[in-house]
Amino acid sequence: MPEAANGGAPEAEKQPWLALVGLGEDGVAGLGPQAREALERAGTVLGGDRHLAMIPTVPDQERISWPSPLTEALPWIEARRGQPVCVLASGDPFWFGIGATLSRRIAPEEIAAHPAPSAFSLAAARMGWPLQETCCLSVHGRDLERVIPWVQPGARLLLLSWDGTTPASIARLLEDRGFGDSTLTVLARMGGPGEDRMEARAADWRVAEVEALNTVAVTCRAAPGTRGIARTAGRPDEDFAHDGSITKREVRAVTLAHLAPGRGELLWDIGAGSGAVGVEWMLADPSNRAVAVEARPERAERIRANARDLGVPELECVEGRAPEALAGLLAPDAVFIGGGLSSPGLVERCREALPPGGRLVANSVTLEGDAALAAAHERFGGQLVRLEVSRAEPLGGFSGWAPLRPVTVWSLVVA
Template structure:
C-alpha cells in the first residue's frame, strides 16, 4: 500500500477486515492479502487466534477499554495496518469508532456477512422487515420499546447468559409465548441453533458467541410501549407531579424532536417528557434536572421501564444546575418557572431553530410566561382538559387544572 495517491491525497494504510467464525477460510482474496501484507494486526483474542502464524507480523489484542488502542493505531499511520472485526465492521462494529478518528479515504474496508445477515438467511427473514438490535455492552432494557405484537427482532448477545436473561425479560413483560431461536457460532463449523417459547427456555448459559431471534407474541396484559407520545400517567412511576398525557402530547409536538437531538427537561418531576423525547428516536438524548431525590428515583425507574436507560439525571435546580451541560436542541420547562434568570438562561442556550416549551398551572407562572412571550415572542396557548368520571350512578366531566403553554422557535 503506497502512502500517497497520485493526486497527493493519503492512500489507504488501514485495512479493516471482517472475519467470520469460519476464520481465514471465509476471507475473499483481497481481504486475505490485506491481512497477510499488514505489518501489524489488531483484533480480539478470538480473531487473532484464528490466524495462522506469520513470521515478523506484529499482533496486538484489543485492550480494555478498546479506545485505548486508537493512539497505537494512529502511531502507525502510513504503514500497512490491519484491524480485524466481527462480520460487518460498520454494523455495531469497530468501523464506526475508527471512522470518528480517521478519514474514510485512509481506510480500506472489506466486510464479511454480519451476524444479522447470516441469521436472516438461516431463518428466511427479510432484513428490511426485521429490527436489528445489540445487547453487546448495552442494558437489557433497551429491548423494551421494540416488544410489539408480531415484531421480529434479531439481537446480538453480550455473552452466553444473554438468551436466558432475554427469555426471562420477555416472560416478565407478557411476551412469554414469543418464539425464541438462539443461533450459535453462525458461519462456523460449530454452528448450532435451538428454538423454544421464551417462557420455556431452561438453559442458564449457551455458547458465548450467539445471536437471538425473537418472534414477538404478546399475551393479554403484556407491557407494550405505544409508539406515539402521550402515554398514560399510570404507566409511569410518579408522585402526582407529572405532565398529564394530553399536555405532554401537545408539548412533544411543539418540541418537534429530530434524530440525534438533545433535550433539557427542567423541573422534570417524573421525567415523562424526557422519556417520551428519547422514545421518538434511538439516537436522541435527554437530561432531566430535578432537585428532589425521590423524584430522581422515579425518573431513573421510568427510564428503565421504557427502555431508555441512558436518560441522564441531574440533581439540582435550574438555572444553577445547567452549568457545564452540553448545549440543548430543545428545552422543556415543567417546573421552576419563577426561578430568577431561568427563562433568560434557557433562551440564551438555544441554537437557531432550537425549540423551547414551558408550562404553568399557577398565576405566578402564567405571569412569567406572559412576560417571556412579550420579550422573546413565541406563542401562548391555554389547554383545558376534562375527563369523564363516575358521578353518582352516572358519568360526569371532571376538569383538570388549565395549563398555560408557551412555545418558541429560536431565530
C-alpha cells in the same frame, strides 16, 4: 491545499492505509482476495485473541491484542498512520462494530473496509426473515432494557448477545412484560463447523447459559390484552410512576409536538417530576438523548426507574435546581421547562443555550408561572397556547366531566 479535519495528510494526498477486515466463523477461508492481501501486507494487525488465532503467521508482522478498554488502542493505531495496518473485526465492522469508533478518529478515505456477512444477515437467513422488516439491536455492552420499546405483538427481533446468559435474561424480560409466549431461537457460531441452534418459548426457557457467541432471534407474541409501548407521544399517565408531578398525557402530547424531536438530538427536561417528557423524547428516536434536571431526590429516583421500565435507561438524571444545575451540561437542541419558572434567569439561560432552530417549551399551571410566560413571550416572541382538558368520570349513576388544571404552553423556535 486544505488540511484534513483530523490533522492528518492533506485531502488530496490521503490514501487507505488502515484495512478493516471482517472475519466470520470460517476465518481466512471466507475472505476475498483483497481482504487476504490487506491482511498479508499489513505491518501491524490488531484484533481479539480469537480472531488473531484464526489468521496464519506472517514473518515480522506485529500482532496486538485489543486492550481493555478497547479505546486505549486508538492512539496506537493513529501513531502508525501511513503504514499498512489491519484491524480484525467480527462480520460487518460497521454494524455495532469497531468501524464507527475508528471512523470518528480516522477519515473514511484512509480506511479500506472488507466486511463479512454480519450476524444479523446470517441469522435472518437462518430464520427466513426479510432483514429490512426485522429489528436489529445489540445488547453487547448495553443495557438489556433497550430492547423494551421494540417488544411489540408480531415483531421480529435479532439481538446480539452480551454473553451466554443473555438469552435467559431476554426470556425473563419477555415473560415479565406479558410476552412469555414469544419464541426464542438462539443461533451460535453461525457459518462455522460448530454452528448450533436452540429454540423454546420464553416462558419455557430453562437454560441458564449457552455458547457465549450467540445471536437471539425473537418472534414476539403477547398474552391477551398485552400491548407493547405505544409508538407515539402521550402515553398513559399510569405507565409512569409519579407522585402527581407529571405532565398529563393530553398536555404531554402537545408538548412533544412543540418540542419536535428529530434524530440524534439532546433535550434538557427541567423540573422533570416523573421524567415523562424526557422518556418520550428518547422514545421518539433511539439516537436521542435527554437530561432530566430534578431537585427532589425521591423524584430523581422515580425518573431513573421510569427510564429503565420504558426502555431508555441511558436517560441522564441530574439532581439539583436550575439554572445552577445546568452548569457543565452539553448544549441542548431543545429545552422543556416543566417546573421552576419562578427561578430568576432560568428562561434566559435556556434561551441562550439553544442554537438556531432550537426549541424551547415551558408549561405553567399557576398565575405566577403564567406571568413569567407572558413576560417571556413579550421579550422573545413565540407562541402562547391555553389548554383546558376534561376527563369523563363517574358521577353518581352517570358520568360527568372532571376538568384538569388549565395549562399555559409557551413555545419558541430560536431564529
